[in-house]
Amino acid sequence: MTTTFALPVPSSSGSLEQYIQAVNSVPMLTPEQETELATRFQQDNDLEAARQMVLSHLRVVVSISRGYAGYGLPQADLIQEGNIGLMKAVKRFEPGRGVRLFSFAVHWIKAEIHEFILRNWRLVRIATTKPQRKLFFNLRSMKSSFSALSENEARQIAEDLGVKPEEVREMETRMSGQDIALMADDGDDEGYAPIDWLADAHHEPTRALERKAFDHLQTEGIEYALSSLDARSRRIVEARWLADDGGATLHELAAEFGVSAERIRQIEAKALGKMKTALSEGVVIDS
Template identity: 40%
Template structure:
């Protein structure tokens, strides 16, 4: 799916990147003071200084993911959200540098954004698929560089083993990454006004077929209604419970026996007798009994 930035947005993004990269680096002691001030006193000035100083980390991460075709400014924005999430959860007392802690949050926020927006088809819904999505290109490039040829079945097998995924997942992701989304409203070429959707077959029934199907359904319903009139009350109850109910609502012979006060075998006999009457009634219309799904 193509994503574009206008020239004004690109210039604004470039200015923001230059300004962020010029921010001074923090010493370990000053970083600890800022993180403690935000955690203990909710000092927003300390938070802003901490975020500004490590915005270069966001930009660096965003640049590593720019080849996925999404605007760098959007990647930076999402990475900034990850940076703020890291600042909200950072524990300075653990003596870990904030940059080390924040890297995971920044990368995770950017990756989630890419998976949501790279294609209109949801990609990377599981942890293994996400790992495959972000590592397939790199591993494929390494294999092709070492072998001097394209990726073959042996190379795909190696990728599957390295990432601990199924070979079919590798093949499927390779196909997904090799193509891009295309609008069905896009023109076939510059010389024609025809769109791709104009060549999609409509698999729905046509007006004539729909009318015939509707007529057949109504006709069968009339035949069945007339045929049921030839049954007595007990036979009709059995047919409705055994032959006309939805699959999950079909009543067993034993249950019907208890309900009617007869044995299971007697219910079976009554059912067969009722089916015989229905077949005879339906055949008077020149129809086949299985048109009404009454065959035993």
């Protein structure tokens, strides 16, 4: 299926601010409206319903795109790519899973922006494997200062991201490039200096979106995953991992169900695997 409905397009010219104002003026959908529109799109191929879902979430793309300003690419282009990810998310969205489009779309938006950066930023063509891509997009935030990484810090980052310490140091070198002044020269009215890219990480829009998605995972997401289990498996998981009193032992549950402790362990392992699969299908959070 090809979506052909018209959407506002961000421009690298002076109209970018007008675009941002326009998309921010579109109200977010209520859960009921979202479910109705998604159902119309899925069952009747109603492109107007899909268009309304996309329009109401364009502001999310704008917020996420701001988190990638430090890569030196035009924000209008980042927004364009993020919008492609949003449309892919709308196409795949299933309201029956109990997950809001907002949470589901974050992964698709960021994935398209990541691919765009990797295609267009010459310093990151080294990032050809999944661990290297993860290193590229996380190295800046994981550094404790602007100074060069120490051996211990490089080793810790490598361990956390599943790469080699030498890969961490090589990526740092490639990303550092030549020295650039933090502040622009007095009287320089053209372009942006690195100081313009710095932000409070705690309140940075992408982090706020990730926190909201994570909070959702810890509440509705867990309940959704539990609902995929049969009654016995759910009882075992809740008793072992979600009880307020520290959880039941394998032997206590074995006595309750009249089976061996090893059988309880097997049921528990299978249930946790099924929950993991349900979560990955129902709630996507970019790592």
